[in-house]
Amino acid sequence: MTRIATAPNDRGTAAGNAVEVRGIVKHYGTTKALDGVDLTVREGTVLGVLGPNGAGKTTLVRVLSTLIKPDAGTAFVGGYDVLRQPKQLRRTIGLTGQYASVDELLSGYENLYLIGRLLDLPRREAKARATELLERFSLTEAAKRTAKTYSGGMRRRLDLAASMIGRPKVLYLDEPTTGLDPRTRNEVWDEVQRMVAEGSTVLLTTQYMEEAEQLADELTVIDRGRVIANGGVAELKAKVGGQTLQIRAAHPAELPEMARCLHDRGITSATVSTDTGLLAVPITDDEQLTTVIGVLGGRGFAIAGIDTKVPSLDEVFLAITGKPADTADAVPSLAKEPVA
Numbered sequence: 001m002t003r004i005a006t007a008p009n010d011r012g013t014a015a016g017n018a019v020e021v022r023g024i025v026k027h028y029g030t031t032k033a034l035d036g037v038d039l040t041v042r043e044g045t046v047l048g049v050l051g052p053n054g055a056g057k058t059t060l061v062r063v064l065s066t067l068i069k070p071d072a073g074t075a076f077v078g079g080y081d082v083l084r085q086p087k088q089l090r091r092t093i094g095l096t097g098q099y100a101s102v103d104e105l106l107s108g109y110e111n112l113y114l115i116g117r118l119l120d121l122p123r124r125e126a127k128a129r130a131t132e133l134l135e136r137f138s139l140t141e142a143a144k145r146t147a148k149t150y151s152g153g154m155r156r157r158l159d160l161a162a163s164m165i166g167r168p169k170v171l172y173l174d175e176p177t178t179g180l181d182p183r184t185r186n187e188v189w190d191e192v193q194r195m196v197a198e199g200s201t202v203l204l205t206t207q208y209m210e211e212a213e214q215l216a217d218e219l220t221v222i223d224r225g226r227v228i229a230n231g232g233v234a235e236l237k238a239k240v241g242g243q244t245l246q247i248r249a250a251h252p253a254e255l256p257e258m259a260r261c262l263h264d265r266g267i268t269s270a271t272v273s274t275d276t277g278l279l280a281v282p283i284t285d286d287e288q289l290t291t292v293i294g295v296l297g298g299r300g301f302a303i304a305g306i307d308t309k310v311p312s313l314d315e316v317f318l319a320i321t322g323k324p325a326d327t328a329d330a331v332p333s334l335a336k337e338p339v340a
Contacts, residue, residue: 017042018043019075019076021037021040023038026068032225052321060205078093092169093172094171112134152179173206243309248306258279262296265295
């Protein structure tokens with residue numbers, strides 16, 4: 001097999017960007033799954049895409065992998081136009097969907113070797129790559145068994161290995177670790193980080209906030225088909241309040257008076273939590289922290305303990321969307337959807 005080299009479109013992605021999406025719209029009947037989505041993924045980074053059930057995450061991945069056509073907007077991946085250059089684009093990407101899609105009649109090794117050959121890898125390289133990934137995903141002992149004998153977790157790991165065998169320039173991971181045990185999840189994270197270190201770019205949709213925080217360089221939050229927030233993890237946390245200074249008084253009865261003292265000095269955000277027995281003060285920097293402690297110390301209040309609490313990514317997600325993260329991104333059936 002011979003790979004045909006095609007130059008990226010002149011209107012392709014800007015230097016340093018692997019993915020550029022502008023104004024993407026997708027309807028399913030009267031439902032607008034994507035409503036003018038814009039996003040950019042820089043080369044060699046991981047963009048985490050978060051959103052509640054039905055937000056449009058999986059629809060976006062399907063558009064960017066040429067599985068469905070958008071109704072409006074433009075998208076370029078690796079310099080190739082999703083609509084005008086789908087064949088060239090497919091050679092630059094890897095995709096792992098929400099459900100494992102391996103050939104159950106082939107062995108684990110045969111699945112990976114076949115995909116390697118379909119990606120134009122020479123026989124020797126396809127064999128070596130299949131063996132390497134089977135080892136990385138702890139499937140070596142099951143390499144010769146047919147995939148239909150694999151457990152759900154083993155099939156998922158094989159599917160992930162298949163998406164990585166061609167060392168794609170851009171890798172889409174749509175809920176990649178759903179249903180995996182913690183050890184296997186860590187193996188997937190290690191492999192993703194390895195691929196990024198080698199130059200790949202990853203677009204990751206996930207409902208695991210720990211996963212997003214572990215892997216993503218930047219985050220985009222989608223709700224009802226629209227981007228409602230984006231930025232780094234620390235940046236999004238700062239948007240919902242930054243750090244909270246938690247003060248435990250040596251004499252709990254003094255907590256209300258401590259709060260009034262701070263209010264008198266203009267620190268009106270100080271509140272007393274009767275549940276925790278703590279004085280909580282949102283702060284934005286170390287200088288403000290020093291001021292709070294100085295004010296209380298100057299008034300002679302005895303402090304038994306001080307701690308700072310940074311909002312978790314779960315709290316950020318809830319604050320931004322007002323909804324909990326679910327485990328699936330439901331979209332209408334694609335049975336009649338044209339493929340580019």
